[in-house]
Amino acid sequence: KNEVEQSPQNLTAQEGEFITINCSYSVGISALHWLQQHPGGGIVSLFMLSSGKKKHGRLIATINIQEKHSSLHITASHPRDSAVYICAAPGGTQGGSEKLVFGKGMKLTVNP
């Protein structure tokens, strides 16, 4: 079974700071998901990636398949980025299972 670990678990930043959220997993995978959970509880998908880098606005996600590691970067952070950021990977022994395994999430607070 894939184990997904996120670090740090909590982060407080000042508006404008560059933020990095890390995710590591134990089994080789076909895809990794980054999700955002708003303070009200709603969950939205941010990225899915299997290699390299993806960018959407101020968010950048990277993945290193060999090192089994992914990072989510937020440039010029803003208070509206305050949320829990969750990474998830396929849970099968060969990384291709339909069942996603989720990290515990990282709670980000951006102060004005």
Next chain:
Amino acid sequence: NAGVTQTPKFRILKIGQSMTLQCTQDMNHNYMYWYRQDPGMGLKLIYYSVGAGITDKGEVPNGYNVSRSTTEDFPLRLELAAPSQTSVYFCASRKTGPLLNEQFFGPGTRLTVL
């Protein structure tokens, strides 16, 4: 499109009571999922379905049942509620294809069992 909708938003049950959490999606997605989220823990898969009439267990299926009679609906049934089932429940769906497809989540149902 309404996306994924869940009802109710909140519910308090007594131990031993039963209830059904409703989930509906209007995106014609074949894949649907039920997750639970406990405080400080990651989402855990309860059951999933790859199409009408087909369901399978996830990581934590005990105490729950599901059915999938239509593409749109994927209800989750709790037969004998226990305090350990106090959690926030999320339904999600995605279109057919590799796992590299976005999952769309419902707003969640907060369930308390006393």
